[in-house]
Amino acid sequence: xxxxxxxxxxxxxxxxxxxxxxxxxxxxxxxxxxxxxxxxxxxxxxxxxxxxxxxxxxxxxxxxxxxxxxxxxxxxxxxxxxxxxxxxxxxxxxxxxxxx
Amino acid sequence: xxxxxxxxxxxxxxxxxxxxxxxxxxxxxxxxxxxxxxxxxxxxxxxxxxxxxxxxxxxxxxxxxxxxxxxxxxxxxxxxxxxxxxxxxxxxxxxxxxxxxxxxxxxxxxxxxxxxxxxxxxxxxxxxxxxxxxxxxxxxxxxxxxxxxxxxxxxxxxxxx
Numbered sequence: 394x395x396x397x398x399x400x401x402x403x404x405x406x407x408x409x410x411x412x413x414x415x416x417x418x419x420x421x422x423x424x425x426x427x428x429x430x431x432x433x434x435x436x437x438x439x440x441x442x443x444x445x446x447x448x449x450x451x452x453x454x455x456x457x458x459x460x461x462x463x464x465x466x467x468x469x470x471x472x473x474x475x476x477x478x479x480x481x482x483x484x485x486x487x488x489x490x491x492x493x
Numbered sequence: 494x495x496x497x498x499x500x501x502x503x504x505x506x507x508x509x510x511x512x513x514x515x516x517x518x519x520x521x522x523x524x525x526x527x528x529x530x531x532x533x534x535x536x537x538x539x540x541x542x543x544x545x546x547x548x549x550x551x552x553x554x555x556x557x558x559x560x561x562x563x564x565x566x567x568x569x570x571x572x573x574x575x576x577x578x579x580x581x582x583x584x585x586x587x588x589x590x591x592x593x594x595x596x597x598x599x600x601x602x603x604x605x606x607x608x609x610x611x612x613x614x615x616x617x618x619x620x621x622x623x624x625x626x627x628x629x630x631x632x633x634x635x636x637x638x639x640x641x642x643x644x645x646x647x648x649x650x651x652x653x654x
Contacts, residue, residue, distance in 0.1 A: 395496050395499055396606040396608070397606055397607040398602070398606050399503075400499075400536075400540070402598060403507070403536075405594060405597035405601060406507060406594065407507065407510050407529070409590050409593055409594040409597065410510040410511060410513075410514055410590075411510070411514075412589070412590050412593055413514060413586050414513070414514035416582070416585070416586030416590065417514075417582055418514065420519050422519050422522075422564055422565055422568070423514075423519050423522050425561070426513055426519075426522055426526050426561060427513070429526065429553070429557065430510055430513065430514075433533055433553070436545075436549075437537075440537055440540050440545060441540060443542065444541055445608075446607070449622075452544070452545055452619075452620050453623050453631070455542075455545055456545070456620075456632075457631055457632075457635050459548055459549075460635040460638060460639055462552075462553075462557070463552055463642065464638050464639050464641070464642025464643075465642070466557050466560055466561075467642045467646035468642055468646055470561070470564045470646070471646040471647075471648075471649030473568070474564065474567070474568070474650060475650070477568050478652070483568050
């Protein structure tokens with residue numbers, strides 16, 4: 394049997410890869426994919442703790458997180474398509490009208 | 494045995510995540526992401542959560558990756574004139590990410606490791622019982638959130654916004 398730290402470190406690694414992706418990539422679709430990566434690593438933490446604490450709350454929470462992720466992707470991709478229609482770009486560096 | 498399975502699927506998940514971040518074309522990123530999601534589903538099975546593994550495959554690997562691929566092919570931003578990242582941005586991102594990882598591993602290492610608990614048998618029944626008794630209100634709210642998400646996506650997808 395393996396201890397909980399393995400799962401937590403794997404989750405931390407995946408989350409960090411997602412963070413680096415969000416910080417370095419410029420394509421808005423890829424940035425959204427990296428956000429999904431981070432959500433998934435958080436889900437892994439929930440499932441690991443649900444197993445090691447023998448509680449169902451973690452798994453129920455993962456179901457909620459999956460629902461939120463699905464809604465987020467639908468709205469996020471809708472935003473990217475609307476953005477592309479307006480400005481003919483999906484590059485996050487080109488969208489700086491809210492930046493002073 | 495469990496250790497071997499964990500390391501195999503953890504390696505696949507990390508490769509998928511790295512490939513998703515490093516791939517030059519965004520459709521390749523989506524396919525690497527699919528690899529990561531499937532590997533995580535396998536890890537859920539080893540964690541005695543087969544129901545969530547099925548949800549992971551259906552929702553993430555099925556619906557979400559297909560939606561990403563759909564948008565990538567609809568926008569067709571593969572041929573771009575500028576490179577994907579600037580060097581300064583890349584180094585700053587890597588440095589911040591490394592710092593973040595060190596912090597996370599420090600937090601994990603500074604807490605006691607949990608011993609494995611006894612496994613429960615019928616996972617789907619357990620999840621269903623918890624979902625429809627103790628967590629009924631969050632479940633209904635998640636349904637409402639999905640409805641709002643659908644309405645929002647339809648409104649945002651309209652031609653004139």
